[in-house]
Amino acid sequence: MNSRKNVTLWLGIGIVSALLLLMAVSLFYVPYGANEMNIAHRLQAPGRAHWFGTDNFGRDILSRIMEGTQTAFAVGFFSVCIGAAGGFAVGSAAGYLGKWTDELLMRAVDALMAFPGILLALIFVTIFKASLPQTVIAIGVIFIPGFARVIRGGFLQYKEADFVKAARGLGAGHGTVIFRHIVPHVLSSVIVTASLCFSTAILAEAALSYLGLGVQPPDPSWGRMLNESQSYMNKAPWFALAPGLFITATVLGFNLLGDGIRDLRDRRA
Template identity: 75%
Template structure:
């Protein structure tokens, strides 16, 4: 069991590290200009010049996939930050205060969870002008309930722990109890939730961009590239294969990373 856990964790780490390195490299080096069109080279098969081939406008697919990784990681980081911040405020308040605060806040969380995630994202994005910023805000709001429930559970578990009661008896204030004594014990499940939320954010962003409600052209996005490739599946399958493969690897990497951390935490518990 331990070897399986370590394998899952290390596969996730390796995949995420490779994709993160590709994203960092894209800031300093791209094989081709991502928006440079060459009609004579349109739908060119993978080769020495264009490793992943070209799209319907003759643009280099590998370069566009590399730059689109910036969007994926940006959406993941910002949405997780928004979800974690909102989830901490709601979850910590509900778990620490309890009583009416817990009931009221958790009913709000339940109401958010009652909506299918992608439907709520579509509503939030279509209310405003579709853009990367609106997409990140919408996905961040979607992730608040998951973080809130995880943090609330941790605070309920440790609120009456002996070390917390001892600190309270010694005169520790609410801030000290929350951030110094309770929050460190909640970090581990929060990291797992953040890893899984990161992969969900990438999937939702790809879905919204595929529908034309996320990243707007000419900026590249894996979901947008899938949308552009659907008319050329039989003629140029590599056009759809590249963005689809990177979406799969990124989501798989973060899911394996989260599963590995969770299993490792359960073994130590």
């Protein structure tokens, strides 16, 4: 089946592309300063002056949503990078070396997976100062077991393949075998995992910020905006609606993208 008929994939690409465009625009232009307060216009309903309305400090919600995309994508990108790097180190060593190395590393992964991911993140940001870097590291660490399992499975599948045995027979070293012959075949699974983890990272950051343990005010964060809006649900429902919709759209977009890539890979397998 042609990839153009993969509705899931193209829906995901469309949503993610629109959000990336919004983030790119926010780097150069926002209608108002994200932290620019105007008490006279607090809790103003959506209109021509403020398309998404204003919050309890009179700040433009659209401007804060736009700058919030920078936070969301930064957390998603760097936490996935941390998870993928740690997962590659653990998974490749376990899958390629096998034996006691595999047993030791995977038991450590199992122990880490025994704790709920959000609980580990909460413990981490509670022990250390709650800030954006700590949030990124905490979320990245909880991704390591998932990446490690995916990468280990790929190495176990391909390390005894005929083309790998042929490469070894021709004198290829471990580095060449790993990075030239095994990693390219594992990469598609890693990309799918990264896409799904990206959406989880954004959701986790929103949850931590909602609890006051993520991005600290006055920096805009969709989760923090939800926290600030809960006291005004009846009076100003638009205050919570905008960040809620953007969190939903972002998570949906990356989940659709990951599912679409996985379906495309399975058809080509």
